[in-house]
Amino acid sequence: MNLPPLIQAFVLHFGEMGSRWGINRTVGQIYALLSVSPQPLCADEIVDALGISRSNVSMSLRELQAWNLVLLKHKPDDRRDFFTAPDDVWQILRTLAEERKKREIDPTLSVLRELLMQKPQGETERFAQTRMAEMHGLIEQLTNWYDDVKKLETERLSALLSLGAKVTRLLEAKDKIVSMARRKPEREEGK
Amino acid sequence: MNLPPLIQAFVLHFGEMGSRWGINRTVGQIYALLSVSPQPLCADEIVDALGISRSNVSMSLRELQAWNLVLLKHKPDDRRDFFTAPDDVWQILRTLAEERKKREIDPTLSVLRELLMQKPQGETERFAQTRMAEMHGLIEQLTNWYDDVKKLETERLSALLSLGAKVTRLLEAKDKIVSMARRKPEREEGK
DNA sequence: CAGAACTTTCAAAAATTTCTGAAATTAATA
DNA sequence: TATTAATTTCAGAAATTTTTGAAAGTTCTG
Structure with a gap:
């Protein structure tokens, strides 16, 4: 390996964490x-x-492309493929979240849905199904939140993160306003 | 493997996802x-x-304990160890988040900090360091948010998730109120 | 279409991780 | 302290994943 020390340390760390x-x-x-x-x-x-070997590089670049973590570039009068990582860290975060969800969450969500459709045979399975239902519910709540939040523009997303738990103060304020409004309602709302 | 079909399917899936x-x-x-x-x-x-083998079970239970994903129980007049998974799915989520952060994020955060302390040698390292700084900044923002949000009681956390991107409406409303207040300020606030 | 430049594929080698069985360890009991 | 019951350790076997080199494929150029 032939790299400036700072970059080498960075590369080796990412290799280990891989x-x-x-x-x-x-x-x-x-x-x-x-x-x-x-x-x-x-x-x-x-x-x-x-x-490392040429073939290893080829396969690994292929995998990085499957993850949408690298971009292909071309230079004029050069038919080799050139590669970069996208430079917007927020975009990288979005890509990572999307890909990991696809690989680590979605398959389980669909298996859980399938198993919850089945009629339990006996008390053991009935109990197991209630635990699966709890898991399924939680995962669904998380992925709904994610689907919602990922639509935000980066600026808003960043603002939301910076606010952190302080959003709950806003929620409290909202609750207060809503309950004040309820105290003398003009008319009831359905549902 | 000797389990009711529903449970067997669940167990095999978790094995594959492992x-x-x-x-x-x-x-x-x-x-x-x-x-x-x-x-x-x-x-x-x-x-x-x-x-599976007894020794494999022993080692795997050890690993699950390291992840804080199982609890040890004892029965009277029986000196064997008995194991359960905690039954609060929200608590499981918190544990998972904490452990994965510890394994997957913290080491990188500390390596990045270390590398950002060093003085870059040459333009290549200088550029690399700016990219590392961007990464570091993003990860820090995310972990700050996480540290903040994890303190919330489950009920509030759940409410926050359900709200999803709609929180931004609250943020907009807040911005509006703040800017209205600013229009005729009683006095300036420092910083 | 022959050759050059570059990339990909794939079977097998190498490395790593997981799993097992035998032996060692721990702890309670007689 | 010997016996028994349970658990853990660990070296090697088995399985899996990663890496490689050689061959095949692709695409452009003359």
């Missing part, structure tokens, strides 16, 4: 390298920088 | 089994239910 993040070492290293490179890199430059 | 969730198949299966069992189970019952 397995915890559900990607492998090489994929982690390549992503790290691309994300701090000012220019797009071609496969052979990655081979040189990381000291 | 690797995507950063645990292994056995750990996933044991957790699934415990989470739908009405009574706590002892190690040998798990061996019988899942058809």
Whole structure:
């Protein structure tokens, strides 16, 4: 591996973390390298920088593309593929959230739905189904929240995060206003 | 494996998902089994239910304990250990979030901090550091939000989730009120 | 269409992770 | 303290994942 020390440390760390993040070492290293490179890199430059085989680079880039974590670029009069990591960190966060949801949550949500459709045979299964229903409910609430929040523009999303738990103060204020309004209602609302 | 079909399907699914969730198949299966069992189970019952070795069960329970995902129980006049999964799904969510943060985020946050302390050698490192700084900033904003929100009682947290993106309406309303107030301020506030 | 430049595929080697059985350890009981 | 019951450890076996090199594929150029 042939990199400036600071970048090498960064790349090696991403390689080590790779397995915890559900990607492998090489994929982690390549992503790290691309994300701090000012220019797009071609496969052979990655081979040189990381000291790994050409085929490994090819497969790992393929995986990064499946994750939507790298972009393909082309230079005029050069038919090699060049790769970069998108440079908007918020966009990267969105992509990561979307891909991890797809891989780690959606399959379970659909299995749970399926199992909850079945009629339980005996008390053991009946109990199991109630636990599955609780899980399913929680996951659904979380994914609904996520689907909703991901639509926000970055600026609003960031504002929301900065507010943190303080939003509950707003909620309290809202509750107060609503209950004040209720005290002398003009008419009842249905449902 | 010797389980009612519904439970078996659930257990097998958690086993398959295990690797995507950063645990292994056995750990996933044991957790699934415990989470739908009405009574706590002892190690040998798990061996019988899942058809795996006693030592594997022992190690996997150890890992689940490291994740804080199982509880130890005891019966009078029986010195075997019995295990259950906590039954509050919100508590499970909190535990999962905490443990995954510890394993997947914190190490990177601290490496980034370290690398950002160093003086960059040359333009390449200088550029790399700005990208690292962006990453670090985003992760910090997210973890600050998380630290804040995790303190909420479950009821409030749930309410917040249900509100979803609609909180932004509250934010807009707040902005409006604040700007109205600013239009004829009694006095300026510092900072 | 032959050759050059580049990329991908894939079977097998290497590395890593998971799982097991035997032995060691712990702790309660007689 | 010997016996028994339960649990843990750990070296090696088995399974899985990652990496490689060689071959095949693709696409452009002359």
